Amino acid sequence: MFDALLHALPAVLSFKSALAMVVGMAAGLVVGALPGLTVTMGIAVLIPLTFGLDPLVALGVMAGMYNGGSYGGAITAILLRIPGTPASVATVLDGYPMAQRGEAGHALQVAVVSGTIGSVISAIALILLAPPLAQVSLLFGPAEYFWMAMFGLATVSMLLGDDALKGLVSVIIGLLIGTVGQDQLNGSERFVFDILDLVDGLNVVVLLTGLYALPPVLLMAERAARRGMDKALLRFDRARSVLREWRRYIRIWVRSSAIGIVIGILPGAGGSMTSLIAYNDAKRIAKDPDSYGKGNPEGVAASECGNGADNAASMIPALTLAVPGSGVAAVILAGLLVHGMRPGPQLFRDNPDVVYGFMLQMLVTSLMLAVMGGLAATRLFGQVLRLPPLMLTPFIVLLTVVGVYAVNASVFDLWAMLAIGLLGYVMDRLDYPTAPAVLGLLLGPMAESQVRLALTISRGDATILVASWVSWIMIAATLFVFLSPVWHAWRARAAR
Amino acid sequence: MTGLNRRRLIAAAGAALAGSALPRGARAQAAYPTRPISLIVAFAAGGGTDVAARSIARYMEKHLGGGASIGVVNRPGAGGEIGWTAVAQAAPDGYTIGFINAPAIAAMTVEKQTRFTMDSFDPIGNLVYDAGILAVHKDSAFQNVADMVAFARANPGALTVGTTGGSGNSEHLALLQLQRLADIRINHAPFGGTAPMRTALLGRHIPVGAFNLSEGVEQVREGQLRVLGVMAEQRQSIAPDLPTFREQGIDLVAGSSRGIVGPRGIPAPILARLREAVRASMHDPEYVQAAQRASIPLRYMDGTEYQAFITRMTAEMRAIWQATPWR
Amino acid sequence: MTRGSAEILFPAALLAACAALWPHAAAFAPDSRVFPAVLLALLTAMSTALIVRAWLRPPADAATPFFEHFGRHALALAAIGAYLAVLPVAGFFTASAALALALPFALGYREPARLALATAIFLVAVWVVFVWLFQRPLPREFFLAH
Numbered sequence: 001m002f003d004a005l006l007h008a009l010p011a012v013l014s015f016k017s018a019l020a021m022v023v024g025m026a027a028g029l030v031v032g033a034l035p036g037l038t039v040t041m042g043i044a045v046l047i048p049l050t051f052g053l054d055p056l057v058a059l060g061v062m063a064g065m066y067n068g069g070s071y072g073g074a075i076t077a078i079l080l081r082i083p084g085t086p087a088s089v090a091t092v093l094d095g096y097p098m099a100q101r102g103e104a105g106h107a108l109q110v111a112v113v114s115g116t117i118g119s120v121i122s123a124i125a126l127i128l129l130a131p132p133l134a135q136v137s138l139l140f141g142p143a144e145y146f147w148m149a150m151f152g153l154a155t156v157s158m159l160l161g162d163d164a165l166k167g168l169v170s171v172i173i174g175l176l177i178g179t180v181g182q183d184q185l186n187g188s189e190r191f192v193f194d195i196l197d198l199v200d201g202l203n204v205v206v207l208l209t210g211l212y213a214l215p216p217v218l219l220m221a222e223r224a225a226r227r228g229m230d231k232a233l234l235r236f237d238r239a240r241s242v243l244r245e246w247r248r249y250i251r252i253w254v255r256s257s258a259i260g261i262v263i264g265i266l267p268g269a270g271g272s273m274t275s276l277i278a279y280n281d282a283k284r285i286a287k288d289p290d291s292y293g294k295g296n297p298e299g300v301a302a303s304e305c306g307n308g309a310d311n312a313a314s315m316i317p318a319l320t321l322a323v324p325g326s327g328v329a330a331v332i333l334a335g336l337l338v339h340g341m342r343p344g345p346q347l348f349r350d351n352p353d354v355v356y357g358f359m360l361q362m363l364v365t366s367l368m369l370a371v372m373g374g375l376a377a378t379r380l381f382g383q384v385l386r387l388p389p390l391m392l393t394p395f396i397v398l399l400t401v402v403g404v405y406a407v408n409a410s411v412f413d414l415w416a417m418l419a420i421g422l423l424g425y426v427m428d429r430l431d432y433p434t435a436p437a438v439l440g441l442l443l444g445p446m447a448e449s450q451v452r453l454a455l456t457i458s459r460g461d462a463t464i465l466v467a468s469w470v471s472w473i474m475i476a477a478t479l480f481v482f483l484s485p486v487w488h489a490w491r492a493r494a495a496r
Numbered sequence: 497m498t499g500l501n502r503r504r505l506i507a508a509a510g511a512a513l514a515g516s517a518l519p520r521g522a523r524a525q526a527a528y529p530t531r532p533i534s535l536i537v538a539f540a541a542g543g544g545t546d547v548a549a550r551s552i553a554r555y556m557e558k559h560l561g562g563g564a565s566i567g568v569v570n571r572p573g574a575g576g577e578i579g580w581t582a583v584a585q586a587a588p589d590g591y592t593i594g595f596i597n598a599p600a601i602a603a604m605t606v607e608k609q610t611r612f613t614m615d616s617f618d619p620i621g622n623l624v625y626d627a628g629i630l631a632v633h634k635d636s637a638f639q640n641v642a643d644m645v646a647f648a649r650a651n652p653g654a655l656t657v658g659t660t661g662g663s664g665n666s667e668h669l670a671l672l673q674l675q676r677l678a679d680i681r682i683n684h685a686p687f688g689g690t691a692p693m694r695t696a697l698l699g700r701h702i703p704v705g706a707f708n709l710s711e712g713v714e715q716v717r718e719g720q721l722r723v724l725g726v727m728a729e730q731r732q733s734i735a736p737d738l739p740t741f742r743e744q745g746i747d748l749v750a751g752s753s754r755g756i757v758g759p760r761g762i763p764a765p766i767l768a769r770l771r772e773a774v775r776a777s778m779h780d781p782e783y784v785q786a787a788q789r790a791s792i793p794l795r796y797m798d799g800t801e802y803q804a805f806i807t808r809m810t811a812e813m814r815a816i817w818q819a820t821p822w823r
Numbered sequence: 824m825t826r827g828s829a830e831i832l833f834p835a836a837l838l839a840a841c842a843a844l845w846p847h848a849a850a851f852a853p854d855s856r857v858f859p860a861v862l863l864a865l866l867t868a869m870s871t872a873l874i875v876r877a878w879l880r881p882p883a884d885a886a887t888p889f890f891e892h893f894g895r896h897a898l899a900l901a902a903i904g905a906y907l908a909v910l911p912v913a914g915f916f917t918a919s920a921a922l923a924l925a926l927p928f929a930l931g932y933r934e935p936a937r938l939a940l941a942t943a944i945f946l947v948a949v950w951v952v953f954v955w956l957f958q959r960p961l962p963r964e965f966f967l968a969h
């Protein structure tokens with residue numbers, strides 16, 4: 001394997017490949033930062049244009065785009081509270097309060113460094129462990145995915161906030177929105193009301209922009225502040241460099257990377273829940289969990305590190321088993337096929353130069369992120385905050401409208417976003433946490449369809465849910481996560 | 497035009513990277529097209545249909561000549577219904593065409609009240625036909641279709657078969673046909689996607705999976721999966737060693753196709769230009785080679801043949817629906 | 824409206840939504856019904872509990888107003904609503920330019936030159952990325968329709 005790596009190295013570092021990675025990363029930062037544009041879409045637009053090119057040039061663009069795009073989401077999440085994808089929701093939770101406090105520069109720095117570390121570790125895992133790790137994804141059938149979803153839902157216990165009842169109402173609202181649309185198992189329609197735009201359910205981008213981006217717009221309008229943020233606040237503070245404070249973050253980076261890699265290799269689980277789970281894990285082990293959600297940089301670090309670690313890992317089952325772990329991995333597979341590479345074990349045998357070259361490109365682009373992401377985020381996008389909030393108000397509205405319209409070209413979705421925006425505004429004002437609703441929307445459909453699928457396969461025999469050791473591990477993890485806040489509260493009371 | 501500018505820019509960047517410019521159509525023809533043509537894809541950017549559309553669009557531009565520009569417009573939603581409705585209702589002036597997937601679209605017109613029928617379209621040409629397969633894990637006890645049918649007869653309803661879509665997907669419809677032809681009962685498990693279903697099959701969470709040949713051909717070549725039968729009239733060129741159902745005594749023919757249509761009523765000369773552009777693209781060696789490398793089962797059908805195919809599919813779907821409504 | 828009354832009104836609205844959705848859920852196919860029905864039952868119970876709690880034990884800040892400034896809130900909301908209504912007719916860039924110029928002005932921003940410049944830059948950037956580079960469809964301008 002090391003022979004193959006060394007053999008692939010010159011091609012990866014050639015001028016053409018390097019240029020491709022830079023172009024890909026720049027495009028990735030843009031599509032990632034803007035709501036409605038996704039890396040999946042960006043790559044799909046690019047594939048036909050790479051027909052005549054060298055495979056490593058095409059793959060370099062894709063690797064750059066993948067790593068750039070996953071960080072790009074953090075920029076608008078932190079600065080404008082627009083999470084373009086579910087992966088950025090956990091970044092919003094602490095990143096936006098930090099930016100409001102005048103620590104936008106620091107928040108972006110934490111995000112870029114943590115994202116870089118996560119994606120580097122993930123790329124190394126991809127290079128060293130791809131074939132053995134791929135076997136893990138085969139252990140997961142519908143029953144195991146059901147418990148995976150339950151585990152994700154259980155982490156909600158860390159997101160509930162001070163008022164558990166309000167947090168639970170928020171989860172249920174998310175779960176209910178998740179039931180809208182056609183039922184996968186029998187094709188019947190639920191809460192569709194004969195509206196064609198609802199047959200596939202409500203797109204998650206509609207919920208995210210409505211819930212997160214619109215409420216601050218209304219609040220900004222109410223406050224009508226005429227002065228923007230001071231330029232000095234956007235500068236990097238050398239004394240507070242993240243790397244100097246590495247002792248504070250190292251535990252979070254290691255744990256979040258591990259979480260990102262494990263979830264990344266499960267096809268279908270999707271990268272969207274990785275950052276929330278990494279965030280919850282960091283909050284669970286924190287000394288001061290109450291400061292999470294109020295602008296603690298550790299929250300940003302956990303979310304972005306988990307998010308970055310998801311990237312290369314989701315390529316593991318894609319390259320070794322031809323089973324893509326995410327939407328992006330799926331289009332990259334399509335790109336490989338167009339260039340005549342056949343994913344699967346034979347890929348490593350027949351085209352070692354290309355496959356190891358691509359893995360190295362994932363690693364190189366991870367490292368490039370530190371430079372390009374840092375520059376783009378603060379020098380360019382960060383300046384947006386210097387606009388007076390009054391002027392910013394309509395711009396955020398326009399951006400969410402373009403973003404939502406770009407997904408389905410549906411005017412209905414825009415009105416749905418406005419309605420959800422009002423819901424989000426009321427929830428914000430009354431201290432209902434909104435992150436549990438997102439988790440509910442993401443994981444509710446997975447939990448329901450997988451448990452019903454498992455019971456279909458077993459023809460109604462419920463023991464299929466506890467038939468494998470993987471299920472038992474997931475059950476134990478679920479209980480552990482769900483009960484740990486209770487346990488902490490009990491211990492705190494006992495200590496008093 | 498905007499699309500052209502962008503293309504020129506990216507083509508220039510591509511040329512700089514590759515060291516060679518892309519060949520452009522040299523023939524300049526008058527009258528049509530004078531503005532960009534929209535190619536509607538009823539699924540999100542990045543899906544299989546989308547990638548196919550973006551690939552063929554470049555070759556159709558080349559063969560339409562005269563600097564024609566085709567922009568892919570994604571109109572996803574409602575399992576394709578939104579995009580297909582948009583194609584059916586567009587002005588038949590040759591500036592809006594779209595991709596359809598049969599039999600999925602035909603099944604939709606049968607199972608629910610859609611705002612279009614299969615007569616709302618002028619077929620331009622079919623590109624892809626991917627035959628259905630039933631496959632098992634390499635360690636499965638089923639060696640062929642007869643083994644599986646024997647098991648299903650002995651244990652009615654106990655044979656679980658996974659499919660890649662939701663309820664009413666094209667594989668589900670094929671299974672309904674199989675039930676009728678082989679007089680068995682199948683326990684259908686819709687996975688909602690190809691990746692989760694294939695993982696479940698490789699991980700032995702389900703005994704049998706139904707999907708398309710091109711989606712499983714690699715795992716079969718590597719010996720991870722075994723194909724019990726291909727649902728086609730004859731053996732397929734991308735995998736000539738795999739037996740068909742027909743060879744094994746069950747006349748099951750099913751699969752899914754992708755082709756280009758326009759709204760009904762496109763003026764004859766323009767329709768002819770579009771059909772010719774598809775025909776020329778489908779015989780363009782560069783395109784054919786790229787498709788072959790990607791294991792895409794191309795099957796060109798001209799307008800007339802494609803129309804007959806659509807009509808036959810629709811009648812078949814109606815017959816299945818009458819025998820066993822799937823929702 | 825005060826915060827205290829909002830704490831009762833919001834769960835009451837959720838209760839009303841549950842009541843409206845219940846007949847729909849009851850009509851779903853048997854397998855499809857279970858999950859939404861459980862969710863609606865839970866939401867009904869929790870909303871009731873929230874109402875009772877807010878009634879018996881009003882929050883400490885019950886008397887503070889719910890909106891920071893109701894007038895400007897209503898203005899912004901009406902502007903966004905009007906924008907969404909006009910958008911499909913007038914086209915994206917026309918409607919957006921109108922909103923970006925009119926809303927800050929209505930809220931009291933009085934530097935038209937800076938506002939116009941920022942709006943122009945923003946709209947050009949949107950055009951470059953969404954229309955030119957990635958060919959995303961946006962509602963067509965009314966003067967370009969054919």
